[in-house]
Amino acid sequence: MTLPVLDTVSGWRLAAEPAPPAASWLQAMLWLSISDEVTGQPPRVTPMASTPTPGLQARASGDLAGLVGQPLHAFLPGFITGAPLQLTLSGAGFLPVTFNATMGAEAGYPDTFTPIDLGTFALHREPVTISGRTVSRTGVVRAGAAVSVVGIWLTLADLVNPATAPNLITLASPLYADRGTAATFAAQPLTPAPPSQTKQLLQPANIGDTTVRLSNQVGLTIGSIIAIDPEDAARAEYLEVTAIAALGAGPTFPSVITLAFALTRQHAAGATVQPMLPGATGAANVLSIAAKVGDTTLLPSTMIGMSAASMPIVITGSGSAAEYHVASLMNSDSDANGYMTLPPVHRVAQLELNVHHAAEPVDLVCNVMLPLGVGNLTVDFVFP
DSSP: OOOOEEOTTTOOEEOOOOOOOGGGSOEEEEEEEEEETTTSSSOSSOOEEEOOSTTOEEEEETTEEEEEEOHHHHSOTTSOTTOEEEEEEEOTTBOOEEEEEEOOOOTTTTTOOOOEEEEEEEEOBOOBEEEEEEEOTTSOBOTTOEEEEEEEESSGGGGGSOOBOOOOEEESSOOSSOBOTTOEEEEOOEEEOOGGGOEEBSSOBOTTOOEEEESOOTTOOTTOEEEESTTOTTTOEEEEEEEEEESSSSTTSOEEEEESSOOSSOBOTTOEEEEEEEOOOOOOEEBSSOBOTTOOEEOBSOOTTOOSSEEEEEEEETTEEEEEEEEEOSEEEOOTTSEEEOOOBOSOSEEEEEEEOTTOSSOEEEEEEOOTTOSEEEEEEEOO
16 A cells, blocks of 8 residues: 655655566566587577567577566466466577476466576587598598497597597487487387388378378278388388378278377378388387487487397387387498498587498598588598
8 A cells, every 4th residue: 555745845745656566577487598518608609599479589698598578468367377488499500499388386476476497408419411432542442441430529528538439329310209318219120011001191291290191091000100201211200100080981991190299301292101010129228318309319328239230219218109210320331432421410529430441451540520500521531
């Protein structure tokens, strides 16, 4: 309650208004500290920040990012608890990342307000593809040279130490769900079902779609694994079926299939859809470093069962459904002209490479740093 007060100078009687509630002020509603996971420093390029949450502005500067707004204008009393917030960061050289959060009970709102603190997050760099040519010291092409990663340094700070074991695999398709250090991956053979069960997409499937329309549902049940575009390694996706909606009487009629995860690639109408038959799962490898949606490099503690250059795997844990990928080891053989290409890799600062050829008395050992924002890196591999 406010009472009028006589101002002896002006002769006016004044009654001060009560202070506005804390939630009416422009302020941070969600924030976090960001860095480059390779350097440990604020990102060299400030990422772009965006949000679909009405009434809020997304901002990023230096090592901070978040959502700014007037809480009371965005959420009336009684509607603040459980209100969703979303922030997406995307910058040159870094993978985009989205943060989702919900407002707490906010006791005393709107007279009091406490923003959401998401802590710290290290931005993941985009993958780099290393290509090159293997030649002798005199310039003779060395076809069939074996190029492999024999050591890694995760951060620039690690470069003062010897390289660590090259425990990493690369995925042919991006990770569908966040995976913590309790998550595991294991070899998971996937055999194509008989050709009579092959299907086609009846309409295009776009990035973000969780359902696809198939020409039939022969051989499919809930829990089946399907491969979309399996003949195209750069486009193939392997997903579990979680629901089937028949569009006619019998399995030969078209159907709408619900997938365990949203698609990460586009698939044209008429694309092949092949049911896959899983074999026995191999030994589990625990992740040593958590992975985020969109990552294509996993860093496990062990590499049990990862002996083939390329193989299907299953990833489980961290509260999400199982996901299936084709994984590759970091090695490659040069072709008849001496050219080679390693699978794309990220989340490491530097690789130690070993190049071997039977005609060379000494292997070539070299270190290759992965620069920020460079998607393709060409290296000359010249034997000593």
